[in-house]
Amino acid sequence: MIQLDHISWKAGGRVILAEVTIAIPANTYAVLMGSTGCGKTTLLEILCGLRKPTSGRVRLDGVDVTDLEPRERGIGYVPQDLALFPGLRVREQIAFAPKLRGLPPAEIEARVKRLAEQFGIVPLLDRLPDRLSGGEKQRVALARALAAQPKLLLLDEPLSALDEGMRAEAVSLLQKVQQEHGLTVLHVTHSSNEAAALGHLQLRMSGGRLEALQD
Amino acid sequence: MTLNRSNLCWLALALITAGYLIFWALLLGATATYSTPESWLKVLGSTEIRHATWLSLVTCCLAAGLALLLAVPVGYLMARREFRGKSWLDAALDIPIILPPLVVGLCLLIFFQTRIGQVIEGGFDVRVPGIVVPESWRPEPPFKRTGEDEFKPGSKEMAMNDEARKHTLHIPGFPFTYQLSGVVLAQFVVAAAFAIRTMRGTFDHLSARPEEVALTLGCTRFQALWHVALPAARRGMVAAFCIAWARSLGEFGPILVFAGATRMKTEVLPTTVWLELSVGNLEAAVAVSLFMVALAVLVLVVVRATGEKV
Numbered sequence: 001m002i003q004l005d006h007i008s009w010k011a012g013g014r015v016i017l018a019e020v021t022i023a024i025p026a027n028t029y030a031v032l033m034g035s036t037g038c039g040k041t042t043l044l045e046i047l048c049g050l051r052k053p054t055s056g057r058v059r060l061d062g063v064d065v066t067d068l069e070p071r072e073r074g075i076g077y078v079p080q081d082l083a084l085f086p087g088l089r090v091r092e093q094i095a096f097a098p099k100l101r102g103l104p105p106a107e108i109e110a111r112v113k114r115l116a117e118q119f120g121i122v123p124l125l126d127r128l129p130d131r132l133s134g135g136e137k138q139r140v141a142l143a144r145a146l147a148a149q150p151k152l153l154l155l156d157e158p159l160s161a162l163d164e165g166m167r168a169e170a171v172s173l174l175q176k177v178q179q180e181h182g183l184t185v186l187h188v189t190h191s192s193n194e195a196a197a198l199g200h201l202q203l204r205m206s207g208g209r210l211e212a213l214q215d
Numbered sequence: 216m217t218l219n220r221s222n223l224c225w226l227a228l229a230l231i232t233a234g235y236l237i238f239w240a241l242l243l244g245a246t247a248t249y250s251t252p253e254s255w256l257k258v259l260g261s262t263e264i265r266h267a268t269w270l271s272l273v274t275c276c277l278a279a280g281l282a283l284l285l286a287v288p289v290g291y292l293m294a295r296r297e298f299r300g301k302s303w304l305d306a307a308l309d310i311p312i313i314l315p316p317l318v319v320g321l322c323l324l325i326f327f328q329t330r331i332g333q334v335i336e337g338g339f340d341v342r343v344p345g346i347v348v349p350e351s352w353r354p355e356p357p358f359k360r361t362g363e364d365e366f367k368p369g370s371k372e373m374a375m376n377d378e379a380r381k382h383t384l385h386i387p388g389f390p391f392t393y394q395l396s397g398v399v400l401a402q403f404v405v406a407a408a409f410a411i412r413t414m415r416g417t418f419d420h421l422s423a424r425p426e427e428v429a430l431t432l433g434c435t436r437f438q439a440l441w442h443v444a445l446p447a448a449r450r451g452m453v454a455a456f457c458i459a460w461a462r463s464l465g466e467f468g469p470i471l472v473f474a475g476a477t478r479m480k481t482e483v484l485p486t487t488v489w490l491e492l493s494v495g496n497l498e499a500a501v502a503v504s505l506f507m508v509a510l511a512v513l514v515l516v517v518v519r520a521t522g523e524k525v
Contacts, residue, residue: 048431070430077431083424087446096442097432148432 007056018208031199076145084129097148258502278402279459282410290414311408320472338388397474402463417451
């Protein structure tokens with residue numbers, strides 16, 4: 001469960017997030033909407049520990065993680081530009097987190113294979129990021145995040161670079177991934193269709209405040 | 216094509232650019248035709264010049280390598296972190312670029328006359344009571360503290376002094392002034408500033424997002440730098456090394472002041488040009504200068520191939 005408790009963020013004297021308080025139950029697919037620059041990405045960055053909130057606390061499964069480093073939170077993050085590591089092949093991108101954790105090579109290989117099969121990217125394993133299409137990059141970024149076995153997945157407009165046909169395919173993939181991995185997902189989007197198709201819980205951010213639209 | 220006002224403007228700008236390039240071509244052309252290729256080869260084949268070339272290549276590689284080792288962390292810090300006083304630090308990092316080269320040499324020379332500089336060059340002594348230090352690890356006799364008078368041989372003070380020497384360990388220093396290491400240091404202090412500029416520019420152009428994702432995947436900040444930022448910055452690192460190398464190759468003022476211009480000891484290629492000019496051997500100075508131009512062009516080609524701008 002994600003609990004945001006009176007989270008505020010100010011930048012350059014401007015209030016971006018004002019006392020944001022929300023609870024997202026475990027295994028929920030939550031979708032966050034809002035206009036450009038309203039603080040959606042900032043909220044995700046506070047959640048995964050890349051920014052410290054000006055005030056307020058972040059709790060995951062009841063544990064206060066506000067002062068923890070990003071690596072200690074067990075959160076997977078897929079930013080809008082997907083941020084694949086330049087110079088690393090798809091296989092190395094997916095193996096990145098398991099390798100850091102010092103898993104045995106056989107286990108790393110098995111995890112890479114399992115995720116590559118799930119995301120349909122087995123033929124791409126030896127490619128570099130600049131030889132991948134937008135849809136392929138998105139799948140690799142998701143597989144890389146899931147290889148760390150997070151409890152919570154934060155997706156920042158992950159489908160924005162995809163065309164209509166690929167978007168529909170990606171929506172069903174995300175639903176499948178969320179159910180199979182038992183994840184709590186917070187997905188930022190501008191598309192109300194995407195929100196309606198994916199969200200168990202729809203949230204809207206406006207004027208630095210967050211409200212639940214439906215449950 | 217009709218010559219309207221816009222075209223006329225571009226034509227004028229192109230003429231200015233062409234004029235500048237022609238001026239440079241004339242300079243190099245005049246230098247190149249001053250003597251014959253046979254005389255260049257004869258000059259470049261002499262023992263002194265071959266030694267200076269070898270020293271130049273070795274010292275430039277060392278200075279550029281050290282500059283890169285410094286430039287990567289400093290460039291990363293300046294590109295990725297906001298902190299109070301950053302603009303002041305940024306300006307301070309450019310000081311070696313704007314300082315007159317002779318002043319850099321003078322600063323180095325004076326620094327090694329200070330207490331800290333003398334400790335770096337001469338080393339220091341550590342008292343180890345109860346332990347007899349092997350003779351070769353003891354301070355040089357006569358052992359006396361700074362400011363004290365010399366002890367007379369055979370005197371009581373001298374005996375006491377010898378006893379104290381037995382229990383004193385000398386930690387050796389590393390001499391720089393008028394040494395080959397001084398050449399490397401003089402090249403390094405200026406080249407590092409250029410390498411830092413290049414590395415900062417490289418990290419500025421690289422998105423910080425992949426490093427942030429790496430942090431969420433389990434990396435510490437250092438691991439994110441090592442596993443993600445550095446592989447992405449490798450072309451910039453090659454460019455920074457080459458720029459530092461080229462800068463070191465052309466360094467003259469600080470080397471002359473701080474390391475001297477001793478033949479077969481601290482003589483590098485720019486020093487050779489100066490030494491040959493000072494004895495009126497213009498042909499040798501021209502040959503060495505053209506060799507340095509060729510090396511500089513080679514470095515420029517490598518830097519351009521990395522995609523970085525000098």
